[in-house]
Amino acid sequence: MTTPRSIVCSSRVLAAVLATGTLLTTAACSSAEDGASAGSETASAAVERARATQTGSPTSTASSPTASSSASQLTETGAKNALITAADIEDNWTQVENPQAWKDSLLVGKVDVAAFVTGKSDAQDCQNLVDSLYDETLLGSTSGVSALTGFQEDDARLLYQVASYDKAALDKSMTSLQSLPDTCDQFTLTGGDNGDRTVQVVAMSLPDVGDARQGMTVTVKGDSNGRPVTLTVDVAVVQVGANAITVTNGGTAGISHDTTTTAVKQGTQRLQEVLAGGTPQPTPSGIN
Incomplete structure (x- = not known):
């Protein structure tokens, strides 16, 4: 043995x-x-x-889940840093001091645009769209931080928001927005001090940025103080995770779609940089 x-x-x-x-x-x-x-x-x-x-022995160099999660959370400071500046959209845009007041009164020339878009629609989704053109509720209530800025150039106004949301609620809001050019392609806005107004919603293409995006051009035609008025506004939204940027750009004297596109591209880049833990640098003049 x-x-x-x-x-x-x-x-x-x-x-x-x-x-x-x-x-x-x-x-x-x-x-x-x-x-x-x-x-x-x-x-x-x-x-x-x-x-x-x-x-x-190999050593993992990946960031810990806690560090990664922390970097992806939008803070109040981060939201403010993610806002675009006048240099990002160039031309002759200047920043305004209190864009939060636009939802109550927004004088463009001799037309109070906030009053002009106030009215009733038979379809709730269409009603929500016109109600939120110049406030902060297009995507519903935020679940975290929100930052807002605004710009003006002649008879045009641009409202820009960065905010964080409940992810499931944001996904649902984005799906709803994508259906608006079909469900609200044309409807009538009634009531208020401006009589009946005709509203048209047309889909608008946006740069392929973010996780999801939706653009549309909203045209409101009617009378204000006895004069015919046509308000044309681009509405653009880009989702990045549980966060989103919202752009409302237009006025009563035409619209620059290029400005909307530039705001979307620059804004998405700034938000992504903030979520990655960085601080966006000022955009040099002449570069978009």
């Missing part, structure tokens, strides 16, 4: 290996039959081999 060979270890080698935190049986121990050759291996050699094994 063959007698099983016992495994023996030099006490000096074993102590040295344990000191490195790694037990390398194959490096530091030998069978009784090979004891002579194992005995020639010094403790220092075993330690070096153990250290080499530790050093050669």
